Amino acid sequence: MRDRPTEMPDIQLLLGQDDAHLSHRVAIADWLAALPYPAAAFSFEDNRLSMVATNAPFGNCFTCSNPGEAERPHAAEWRRRIVQSVLSGRDSEGFELRRDGMLGPEYFYCTVGRLPEPDGEPNLFLFTALDRTSDRTIEKNLRRELLSDGLTALPNRTGFGEEIEDRLTNTPWPDNAQFGILAIDLSRFSRVNESLGPMAGDELLITVAKRLKSSLRQGDVLARIGGNDFAIFARINNGLSDALHIVQRIRDSLSYPIRLSDLQIRVDCAIGCALSTSLTEDPEDVVRKAQAAVKIAKRSGKVEIYRNGVLKEAQRRFSVESRLRDALAQGGLTLAFQPLIHLQTGEITGFEALARWEDEELGHVSPAEFIAVAEESGLITPLGRWAAYEAAQALSRWDAKFGQALPVGVNVNLSPIQMARDDVASMFEEALRYAGISGKRLTAELTESAIVADPEKARKLLFALKDLHMPIAMDDFGTGYSNLASLHSLPIDILKIDRSFVTSMLEDRDKEIMVRTILSLAESLGLHVTAEGIETQQLAHALQNLGCWQGQGYYFARPMAEGDAYDYWRARWNFETV
Known part of the structure; x- marks a missing residue:
């Protein structure tokens, strides 16, 4: 048992906003030293940004550590963002900075806030930077899980769409180029699950994914968009002949039996293909057209190319x-x-x-x-x-x-x-x-x-x-x-x-x-x-x-x-x- 004190200390709070600011009796550097994350005070006068004081974490992250050392590549960026925030006229503003660290990219959430102006002092601003690298890493991992298939590590349906958008936006394309989507449906896959169990079905999907990936050309994208459904995004330079060439590569990759336990299983698949009319066509529409074509392929037993009206029939x-x-x-x-x-x-x-x-x-x-x-x-x-x-x-x-x-x-x-x-x-x-x-x-x-x-x-x-x-x-x-x-x-x-x-x-x-x-x-x-x-x-x-x-x-x-x-x-x- 611990004795409780008979008298409690008298704690008085500062009253009013006028008293809630930095005391002039404490130097700004002392305030910054008390912060565990990078922080600095700047003055801005006559369109010039001057550093007033910094703490040790700021020096380690944002300035050169040794005299004569070359300026860090990201230094100009954070100075530009601070000036931009100051000129906005707002009392405070936040933004994110990225810099290359020794172990990879590092991310900081930065704030710029206006400090009280004592008599005779120029405009003072407080800069702080919170390290969000671990948060961004977690976000990146979660996003990867959301956009990829956990079994085959291929993009899933959502990730497939983002991969296509990235290829169309960030890759140079010739004027006459178009893209195609090939939808692949594994035949009789449910029988493998029923006969050999889900573990064998998973092993079959992993093996098929590896074989399909081996048939891709550079720049093609393979995705698993359903239980036993795969899709390929491919650049098409020579129209339908390019698409049929890819189909033949797919069939060749699946022509050899797959060994599961003591059994050898030959994988058959239905393939449907849709070609874009132009690079501006919505990729999601082309994917739907390919899926409509593969449904017909399942009934016909042949490769089906999407034709006008098929999507309307599916709808x-x-x-x-x-x-x-x-x-x-x-x-x-x-x-x-x-x-x-x-x-x-x-x-x-x-x-x-x-x-x-x-x-x-x-x-x-x-x-x-x-x-x-x-x-x-x-x-x-x-x-x-x-x-x-x-x-x-x-x-x-x-x-x-x-x-x-x-x-x-x-x-x-x-x-x-x-x-x-x-x-x-x-x-x-x-x-x-x-x-x-x-x-x-x-x-x-x-x-x-x-x-x-x-x-x-x-x-x-x-x-x-x-x-x-x-x-x-x-x-x-x-x-x-x-x-x-x-x-x-x-x-x-x-x-x-x-x-x-x-x-x-x-x-x-x-x-x-x-x-x-x-x-x-x-x-x-x-x-x-x-x-x-x-x-x-x-x-x-x-x-x-x-x-x-x-x-x-x-x-x-x-x-x-x-x-x-x-x-x-x-x-x-x-x-x-x-």
Whole structure:
């Protein structure tokens, strides 16, 4: 325990601004000596700057240390800045100075302030300098981290833009020169992560970055602008031929397999290129054009050069995706129903449910467009679920309106991407349970490509659907790569002949032979056949004579709204001949 003093010292503060200045009893040099950082007092009279007093840190940093020593290179700069501050007429001013030190650049934050003017003294000014070198070093390191990719040490998307600006601003360019951006997307990179783990994926990216860097010319800039996306900024002197030459160098650098653990992996990539129209063009626009081109390259498997309109197409896809997301959330889509007709009796055996979309901003959006966007963006899963639930609910509403179960069903299309990503069997089980209808009335339509992509997963799904008593139809048959073994081993009930064979079969002998072959094959396998694209009575009669079971097309009816589809069935309930 320490005893507290019984009496505290009497501390009096100076009162008023007139007393808050340097006492004349203490020399200016003594005040400066008390400061731990460089400081000096100057007088300025008759446009002359004279040094009145300095402290030791100032002498070490800003003046020559030995008599006769040459003036430090930065001395003229700090004197110029002091004079500039004095002439501004302000009471105080701050600025930053840079000087070359023994260990590299040093940075000082300097202030110039006007001192009180005692009688008979010229204008006096106080100069101080705070060392901010460590702060600037920290800022520089943080900026480097913000502008570079931590894995490959390449510039990231933001750093790439700054590197381009620096090249365009500080490098001499010929009058006819232009620049190009090459976007590179590593194919099947996600499979490496899934199969070998993220560490192997990181090692692959580092190796690819090194190889790409080895293919650069002097002045080119390589950046990692996404997870498995790289980009190259290149000076183009000879137009497209220069860009294609760089593409070949990239392909050569990636032509040799990369060893990861005990495996050798060959890296494939999609490459898209965009060339600037002039050096004044916004580099960010050129980068976006290159990225639009690489998306097309991923689908085509070839190098794609940006052409006018591609960016507009990409912007259109983005708008469609954004509006489609809102439409799915707010109930902006509807189902249309196209009837399926029994060709021998004219009876309506069911309907195919087709998604339709009228948007307030985009107007009518075709299914071919928004379904492709949905598959690309991942929205196909909620879209497919919505269609299945809504189709089942439509059957339930028809039953309620009719007073009993209608003798018709509804076909629902399945996307291969939805089959790969979603629990489709659970989705259909829920749709049937919520609607209170039998699985026999809901037919799943899938394409040949869905089976070819992952045969084992497709097999498990189809048998799970059969457990729900759902019929299964193979859509667009004849355009894919199905073999007899898969048709025989999978629980498929219906083959739908693609409209490309049906619509011209009367004029094209080869198409007619194809249709006959499919009908014969289906008969031998015990499968029903539906012909799509029937648009004339002659086609309907020809398919009827060939023994085709079911047909659909504009000859019978176009897709119609739910209420119109019910009325259409009621009108033909007593059956009609084809």
